[in-house]
Amino acid sequence: MAKVIPFKAVRPTRDKVSLVAARSYQTYTEAERESRMGYNPFSFLHIVNPGYRYHKDISGKDRYALVKNRYLEFKEDTIFIQDKTPSYYVYKIVNREGGIFSGIIAATSSEDYEKDIIKKHEDTIEYREQVFKDYLKTVGFNAEPVLLTYPDNATIANIISDIQKNRAEYEFTTTYRDTHYLWKLGDSELINTISNEFERMDTLYIADGHHRSASSYLLSKDLQSENDTHTGNEPYNYFMSYLIPESDLKIHEFNRLVKDLNGLTKEAFLIQLDMMYRIENRGSNLYKPNRKHHFSMYLDGEFYSLFLRKSNYEFSNALEALDTHILYKTILEPILGISDLRNDTRIDYSHGKNDLVTIKSKVDSGEFEVGFGLVPINVDEMKAIADNNLTMPPKSTFIEPKLRSGVTIYEF
Structure with missing residues (x-):
């Protein structure tokens, strides 16, 4: 055809x-x-x-x-x-x-x-x-x-x-x-x-x-x-x-960087994250996620692993299962107050050809407060989004x- x-x-x-x-x-x-x-x-x-x-x-x-x-x-x-x-x-x-x-x-x-x-x-x-x-x-x-x-x-x-x-x-x-x-x-x-x-x-x-x-x-x-x-x-x-x-x-994935914690202290931010994620402090060692629905986070000189609590999240369609959407719906919008991913100047993106050292250096410099690392979206996920007439969040893929x-x- x-x-x-x-x-x-x-x-x-x-x-x-x-x-x-x-x-x-x-x-x-x-x-x-x-x-x-x-x-x-x-x-x-x-x-x-x-x-x-x-x-x-x-x-x-x-x-x-x-x-x-x-x-x-x-x-x-x-x-x-x-x-x-x-x-x-x-x-x-x-x-x-x-x-x-x-x-x-x-x-x-x-x-x-x-x-x-x-x-x-x-x-x-x-x-x-x-x-x-x-x-x-x-x-x-x-x-x-x-x-x-x-x-x-x-x-x-x-x-x-x-x-x-x-x-x-x-x-x-x-x-x-x-x-x-x-x-x-x-x-x-x-x-x-x-x-x-x-x-x-x-x-x-x-x-x-x-x-x-x-x-x-x-x-x-x-x-x-x-x-x-x-x-x-x-x-x-x-x-x-x-x-x-x-x-x-x-x-490749697009990682996320955010300039502030939306008025929250570090401790208050982590407590809110705990509602949706199992959190483990990985210290100063670089941590890169290797499975879907797992994220890395760099905050205040330390890496964390974030494992989605699936019992608290509904996978209703291909978009809801997409890691960039999950991060948006569970952290960026409800906790950090970022609703407009295209135009909000508090968020920036670093594609996965840049390693996590890029996120670390930008947070350590004070330019950003927190960074999140993701695993790449795969071809089947991309096709499922297209086949169901859905659209990915901006900066979901670097191809x-x-x-x-x-x-x-x-x-x-």
Whole structure:
């Protein structure tokens, strides 16, 4: 049922791909952006930050128009070229921890998103959807794929494996010491085989990129309404995705840090915790939980283990059983007074690729009063949330792989 099709990617030339590829704009500090743009005229950052040329911050519609101009300049200077025939793109990342991610970059259907064939597990913010939709409508391209996952499939896996025996079109290593590979898959017989395998799948799941998916869907509706000869085959009916099997997906936890105890003393806070948790003081030794419904806590120079008293908690659905939700419903909201996880400035998050030393150092510095460590959510939990039309609390998952912008570009 899932419609996954090849497309004609706009891509950097092989000699420049390592210079063009960039992380998401927001992940750089201002100093990092200035450095990279100052020394690398080919960085994709020059496209998404067009005001750099004028030493000025530019926002809104003016920025969108300049982004399009910079992109067209990269094409005019043949930094970017477009493939002549529709293709799939086999993409592999080997990260510095030894993790390997292999999948296919392709175009996926906005109609499938509307029909819930492509399922989500996170809420999106309408304002952000609209802003990014307007951005896409002006610039006319998408340079960062949505990350989708699908059930492991032997046929697709064998094709990917065979393709990877050939020389890669791209092979480059980032300053993060992650190595990226890309192979172009243009064989019509293999394309048909892959598309047919995806058509047999009832569901694809968004792992990362909920706002990009939603904005692409809104864009498709806009452009359909403006096109009197709409057929359904136009590029705007699709958005670029990186599809990987579930076994390749790596989900890290997001730990929580809170700036104060909501007016409670340490002793009063622990007494309230005791109503819902069995508490053990672990002293100064780092304690990391290793089971569902178990948490670590760092407070006043000491680690604690928190074991949920299940007799006092009701597991009524997939969301109620989720550790991030349990922490919210039993501690963050009722005891610490944090009801708005997105906007309350008293709470912050540290993803699990940072170890518990990060939590300890931030609490010891006085920046935060208490920190909580969780175990990662797994793929089955993520799917159960999506299948039941539920949504996780914000910052429930930190998902790998993370792709670079500008390696493949989808025009509509």
